[in-house]
Amino acid sequence: MHPLLASGKLDLQFLHDPIMAQPGCDLMCGDVEIPYPFGMKDPKCYAEEWFQVECKSNHTPYLKLINLEVTAIDVNISTVEVKNPVFHRKCHDGGKDSSLSRPKPTIEDPAGISLRGSPFVYSNKRNTFVAFGCNILGFLHSNRSVVAGCVSVCGPKEFTRLKKSVASGKKVNLGCHGKFCCVASIPSYLSEYEVTMEDIRNGSIAPGCDDYALIAKKWRKELTWMVNQKESELKKNVSHYAHAVLEFEILNWFNIEATNAECLKTNVTSSKMENSGWRCKCRVGFHGNPYIAGGCVVIRDRWYHSEGTPTKELMVGLLSSLGSIILLLGLRWLYEVERKRIAKKSRESFFKKNGGVLLEKVLSSSEGSFDKFKLFSLKELEKATNHFNVNRILGNGGEGTVYKGMLLDGKIVAVKKFKVQGKIEQFINEFVILSQIDHRNVVKLLGCCLETEIPLLVYEFIPNGTLFQYLHDQDAYLPMTWEMRLKIAIEVAGALFYLHSAASKPIYHRDIKSTNILLDEKYNAKVADFGTSKMIAIEDTHLTTIVKGTFGYLDPEYFHTSQFTDKSDVYSFGVVLVELLTGQKPVSFVAPDEAQNLASYFILCMEEKRVFDIIDKRIMWEGRRKHINAVAKLAKRCLDLKGIKRPSMKEVSMQLYGIWELQRNSRA
Structure with a gap:
């Protein structure tokens, strides 16, 4: 209209x-x-x-x-708004003896949608992926890869109370923040997808197996509908649909x-x-x-005579409109002046609130390790990133988004913008830790901006992306050689040894994975993303926290005890080491069941003495078997289910360097 x-x-x-x-x-x-x-x-x-x-x-x-x-x-x-299927996972009895067997969850066919070849795609701006259930992992697959996923958790008693409330006729209003329900963004260009759901822990049973997953436009409304149905009604509505939006060209x-x-x-x-x-x-x-x-x-007819000349009414209207336009322009100018004044006052307020005055004094006195640290203005970083344009995004993480920027002097930097709904503690944590680190294989912090609600961090720009991209999307003209992989493993191990043993206080990274290992212009490794890292007292042996980490890299012992130790970082590094050896992803849902978890499959191959079957063929062609086998044995030790049996990062670093020296001497 x-x-x-x-x-x-x-x-x-x-x-x-x-x-x-x-x-x-x-x-x-x-x-x-x-x-x-x-x-x-x-x-x-x-x-x-x-x-x-x-x-x-x-x-x-x-x-x-x-x-x-x-x-x-x-x-x-x-755009076209359509009714999109809700996929409902049912449970079927896996055996007569309920004490020895557990229900086998399945998803009623169809478990996906295909728009391939059509002019339609699911709009990533107007839709979201939603999974609903108790202790489940919901995954969205496209083109045989996982493109989105989330975790929904709850205790059996909580789920029972929820079902009783629904059965008694009470209306239940849920948010979707990981309890009973979780959400995830969907990627661009999504023309086909499938849905899978899994129990979050082996051996546990999602009570009732009333699990759902969907892509929807108004997911809160659809979720409320599902939650407030009785179980008998849900079974009759397996084919319930949710509204979703397609874009077309x-x-x-x-x-x-x-x-x-x-x-x-x-x-x-x-x-x-x-x-x-x-x-x-x-x-x-x-x-x-x-x-x-x-x-x-266009609107036009009323204001013209039949011969096409303007009427008196039109002239009066035009003059009135001109006066209104001048008035509106004046009001707009006043609005802009006031808006800029408020924005400036807000920046000054955030700067003081975030400790800018104190930090300025520290920088001016050149105390500590801040000699090359700079305080950036918000205006400077907005200009550098083209107002945080989506085309400048280098990556998205759980803590925030990283943008590529160019400063006025031509220097390229990476700017991390923390999530607005996050806590300032995330910024303080990463700022404090990185300000204490000075290591060539850890990404360098250049400065920060304190003029926003959650401050911004500015890092050195690392041009060659992540190790994950380089391993799994290899450039045919610059493949990853055995020598390069061993060099990267040594550099990452050295950085972790430094964090655990040589920093002023021990630092646990807590999210070691190939996407958090960057490669510079000479393909030197740089460990990044310290948003969840923790600095602990020297006398402490572990850290008790809510479990955080990435599926496929997470230490099983930490997952079950909530106690994170330096050996938890060792386990995650072991997964990265296996990635470097095999060239395979840590989790693959298109692989056979036994090979979906890379770490478990690698241990199985080692025990059955067939590890060379899964080693990257390029490595087998370039390296010597005894050197490859030595690295594989070290990786197996890092992946031991008992943390006390794993080597320290110092030992890992020394052994990798020893293998490197043996390899060099054998070629001399």
């Missing part, structure tokens, strides 16, 4: 109604409008087969080729006859091409349907 219509300042009789469908074609199916390029029945009514809508006997529209019910179409923003260009419209190249459905299709919109001052002749219209 035109903004003047929405405001009530313009009568509908003075507006040309835009043409939304081709001549002779139906526009409505039930209560849903079907504008061109969508259409029904006759091929002339739609642009191509993908846009064909079938209006079924109950006056319900469906996208015919992908069989999804349509609830709304908006050609102005190129025109894949096969056709002649757009609309005037007052503009069409631009887009890449909505593919990241591999500069443009994979087209999108159209009405020009400024027009509205309607940009894909059809007469679709974009």
Whole structure:
């Protein structure tokens, strides 16, 4: 609707109604409008087969080729709202003896959706992935890889109380923060997906196995519906649908006859091409349907004589409008002045609140290890990152987002912006730890900005991405050699040895993984992301905390006891070492069952004396078996289920360096 219509300042009789469908074609199916390029029945009514809508006997529209019910179409923003399946995991008895067997969870078919080859993708801006259940891992797969996932936890008693409340008719309102329910963002270009759900701990049973997963637009509403159904009603509604939003583009260009419209190249459905299709919109001052002749219209008729000359009423209106525009411009100027004043005051307030005055004194006196540390202004970092543009994002983590920036002197930096809903303790933790570290294989902290609610950290920019990217998306012209892998392992082990034993106070990293190991211009390793790290007293032997970490790298002993030790970092490093040896990902849901967890599969292969079957073929070709076997044995020790049996990082570092020396001498 035109903004003047929405405001009530313009009568509908003075507006040309835009043409939304081709001549002779139906526009409505039930209560849903079907504008061109969508259409029904006759091929002339739609642009191509993908846009064909079938209006079924109950006056319900469906996208015919992908069989999804349509609830709304908006050609102005190129979206289609559909009813998307909710996948319900049921439990079937795995045996007669309930004391020895456990229900086997399954997902009713279909367990996924495919839009492959179509002009439609699931909108990552307007949708979210949701999993609902008790002690489950919900995973979203696409193209045989995990693209999103989350964990939902609760105790059996909590779940029982929830079910009793629902059974008694009470309405239950849940947030979705990891208890009973969890959410995750979906990636761009998502044209197909499958859903899987697993129990979070082996041997435990999710009470009732009432687990659900879905991609939805308004997930809170859908979740409330599911929670407040009785179990008997849920079983009758396995095929319940949630509203989701698809984005579309025109894949096969056709002649757009609309005037007052503009069409631009887009890449909505593919990241591999500069443009994979087209999108159209009405020009400024027009509205309607940009894909059809007469679709974009403007308001004009009332204010002209039949011979085309302006009326007196129009002249009075123009003068009144001119006065209103001048008034609005004046008010806008005053608003901008006031906005800048408030923003400046807010920056000054945050600066003082975050300890900026004290830090300035420390920097001016050059005390401690702050000789090259700098306080950045928010304006400086906004200009460096193009106002934190999404195109500058280097990576997203649990604590925040990292952006690439260029300072006024041309220096490239990485700027970490913590999540707004996070705590300032996360910033303080990483700031304090990194300010104490001076090691060539740990990413360097250059400075910070204290003019925001959660301060920003500025690091040296590491240009060659992460070890994970380099291992699993290898460049054919610059493959990862055995020598490079061994060198990286030695550098990371040395950095962890420094953190555990040589820093002023022992530091536990707590999230060692290949995505937190960066590679500089010479492919030297740099350990990064200290948001969850902890500095402990020298006399302490462990740290008792809520379990945090990454699935596949997490120390099983820490998971069961909540006690993190230096040997927990050793376990995570052991997984990275196995990644370097095998070239395989730590978790793979497309692999056979026994090989889905890399660490467990590696230990199995070592015990069965067939470890060379899973070693990367390039390593087998370049390295000597005795050196490879020595590294494999060290990795096996790091992955021991009992932390006390694992070597220290000092021992790991020394053994890796010894293998390196043996290799060099054997070539001399």
